[in-house]
Amino acid sequence: MIDRFLYLVSEGIRSLWRTKTTALATISAIGIAASFVVFSAVVGENISGIIQIARGQYEFQVFFSKDVDNIRAAELVDQIGAIEGIMSASLITKEEAADIFQREFGENIFDLLEENPLPPGSVLKLRQPKDGRIDVNPIIKQIELVEGVDEVRYQERLISLIERYYEGFFAAVTALAAAILFGTVILISNTIRLSIYARRDLIRILKLVGATDRFVRFPFMIEGILEGFFGSLVAAAVSYGFVEGSNYFLSLFTQYRLVWQFQIVALLVGVIVFFSFVGSMRAVRKFL
Amino acid sequence: MISFKNVSCTFEGGAGIENATFDIEPGEFVCIIGPTGAGKTTFLKLIYMDIFPEEGTVGVDKYRSDKIKKRSIPMLRRRVGMVFQDFELLKDRSVFDNIAIPLHVQGVGMKMVKDEVENVLERLGISDRRDHLPSQLSGGEQQIVSLARALVKDPLVILADEPTGNLDPAASLKVIELLEEINRDGTAVLMATHNFSLVKDRGYRFMQIVDGEVQT
The missing domain is CATH 3.30.70.3040 (Alpha-Beta Plaits)
Incomplete structure (x- = not known):
C-alpha cells in the first residue's frame, strides 16, 4: 500500500519532468491567469487602504x-x-x-x-x-x-463623495475579481485538459494493464496540484515585483507605500491550487 | 477458463459475432484467424471486457460479463496479459519501467518489482535493453517488451492481437516462438492473426471468424 502510494506520488512528480514542455506551458498559462486574480486583489486591497487612510482623516x-x-x-x-x-x-x-x-x-x-x-x-x-x-x-x-x-x-463634499462611492467601489472590485477568477478557473481547467488529452494513451494503457480509476487519477492529481502551486507562485512573484517596483517610484515623491499582503496572496495561491486540482480531476474523468 | 455462451455482438462497420459458444481451457494455445475487419480485435475486447455482448455471456476465470461490476474490470485485466500489434508502450519510459507498470498497478513492493522485472527480462533475453527507451529498440524488440509486460504479472492467459502485424519475418518468428515457450510453461495464449501461413503448421487450436460465425 505504502509502496503504491510512494510510486503514485513519484509518478506525479516525474511526469512533470517527463512532459516538461507541456508542464511549463501549463504553469505559464496558470501563472498568467492567476496574475490577473492576484493583481486585482492587490490593487483592490491598496485602494481600500487609501480609502481607509482618507476616512481616518475625517x-x-x-x-x-x-x-x-x-x-x-x-x-x-x-x-x-x-x-x-x-x-x-x-x-x-x-x-x-x-x-x-x-x-x-x-x-x-x-x-x-x-x-x-x-x-x-x-x-x-x-x-x-x-x-x-x-x-x-x-x-x-x-x-x-x-x-x-x-x-x-x-469636509462635507469630500466625505459625501467618498462615502457615496465606497460601497459601489467594493462591489465593483469584488465583481471584477470574481469574473477574473471564473475566467481563470475555466482557463486552468482547459489548459490542464489539453495537457491530459496529450497523454490519453498513457491513461488507456494503464487501464489495459488493470489500473483502477483511482490509480490513474492520482498522479494527475499530484501534477495538477504542483502545476497550480508553481503557477500561482509565478503570479505571487509577479505581483510582489509590481508592488516593490511601484513602491520604488512612489518613494520618489510620496511616503505612501503599496501593501503586498501575504495572507491574501497565500489565500489566492490556495484557491488556484484547489481549482487546478479540480480541473485535473475533471479532465482525467473524461478519459476514464 | 474462458467461455462464450451464445454470444452475439455487433461491432463497428456492421460485422459481428453471432451466437458463438465455445470454451478455452487453461494452457491452450488458440489462434483466431480471419481477414482484416472480420472482428478478431472485437473478439479479444469481449474477453478483456472493453466491450460487452448484446446477447449471451462471456466468462473469464471467475468473472462473467453479465454480472461484473465496473470496479472489478481492473481485477480481471490483472489476470489477462495483452499484446498489441502497435506494442502500446509508453514512449517516455524505459523498458524496465514499461514492464514494471502492471506490478505497480497491483501494489507490488519496490524490491519485488525489481526482482520480477529482472526475471522476465532475462527469460525473454532482453536484459541488455532494460534502460533503453522504446524508440531505441527495433520493432521486434518492442514487441518482446510488450510481451514481457504481459508476462510479468503471471497471467492466466495472454491475448495477442496481431502481434506480428508490424514485424519482419525473422522478428515475427521470434515472437511466435516466445509465445510458444510461455505457453509450454502453462500460460494459455489466444492469438489473433490474419497471417495464416505463419501459424498453420504449428499445431495450435484454430478458431475462424467467417461472416460473424465463430468456427472452432
Whole structure:
C-alpha cells in the first residue's frame, strides 16, 4: 500500500519532468491567469487602504456659543463624545482657540480686540466601521441638538463623495475579481485538459494493464496540484515585483507605500491550487 | 477458463459475432484467424471486457460479463496479459519501467518489482535493453517488451492481437516462438492473426471468424 502510494506520488512528480514542455506551458498559462486574480486583489486591497487612510482623516470642528465658558465646554465635550459613532472628542478652550488663531493668522487676538471673542470648541474623530459606509448626517444632527453648540464644520463634499462611492467601489472590485477568477478557473481547467488529452494513451494503457480509476487519477492529481502551486507562485512573484517596483517610484515623491499582503496572496495561491486540482480531476474523468 | 455462451455482438462497420459458444481451457494455445475487419480485435475486447455482448455471456476465470461490476474490470485485466500489434508502450519510459507498470498497478513492493522485472527480462533475453527507451529498440524488440509486460504479472492467459502485424519475418518468428515457450510453461495464449501461413503448421487450436460465425 505504502509502496503504491510512494510510486503514485513519484509518478506525479516525474511526469512533470517527463512532459516538461507541456508542464511549463501549463504553469505559464496558470501563472498568467492567476496574475490577473492576484493583481486585482492587490490593487483592490491598496485602494481600500487609501480609502481607509482618507476616512481616518475625517475631522469635525464644533464651535460652542459665545456664552459657553471652558468648564461648560468640557461638559459639552463629554456629552458629544458619548454620541454613537464618535471615536474621540477633544476640548479646545478659548485660550487654545486664541493660540490657533495666532498660528494661522500671525496676529494676537488680544492685541487686535483687547479681549478674546473666540468661543471654545471641540475637535471630533469618527469611529470607522469595519465595513459599509459612514453616514455622517445623523451624527451631525445629534451634535447640533446639544444645547450650547453653535456650529459644526466638516469636509462635507469630500466625505459625501467618498462615502457615496465606497460601497459601489467594493462591489465593483469584488465583481471584477470574481469574473477574473471564473475566467481563470475555466482557463486552468482547459489548459490542464489539453495537457491530459496529450497523454490519453498513457491513461488507456494503464487501464489495459488493470489500473483502477483511482490509480490513474492520482498522479494527475499530484501534477495538477504542483502545476497550480508553481503557477500561482509565478503570479505571487509577479505581483510582489509590481508592488516593490511601484513602491520604488512612489518613494520618489510620496511616503505612501503599496501593501503586498501575504495572507491574501497565500489565500489566492490556495484557491488556484484547489481549482487546478479540480480541473485535473475533471479532465482525467473524461478519459476514464 | 474462458467461455462464450451464445454470444452475439455487433461491432463497428456492421460485422459481428453471432451466437458463438465455445470454451478455452487453461494452457491452450488458440489462434483466431480471419481477414482484416472480420472482428478478431472485437473478439479479444469481449474477453478483456472493453466491450460487452448484446446477447449471451462471456466468462473469464471467475468473472462473467453479465454480472461484473465496473470496479472489478481492473481485477480481471490483472489476470489477462495483452499484446498489441502497435506494442502500446509508453514512449517516455524505459523498458524496465514499461514492464514494471502492471506490478505497480497491483501494489507490488519496490524490491519485488525489481526482482520480477529482472526475471522476465532475462527469460525473454532482453536484459541488455532494460534502460533503453522504446524508440531505441527495433520493432521486434518492442514487441518482446510488450510481451514481457504481459508476462510479468503471471497471467492466466495472454491475448495477442496481431502481434506480428508490424514485424519482419525473422522478428515475427521470434515472437511466435516466445509465445510458444510461455505457453509450454502453462500460460494459455489466444492469438489473433490474419497471417495464416505463419501459424498453420504449428499445431495450435484454430478458431475462424467467417461472416460473424465463430468456427472452432
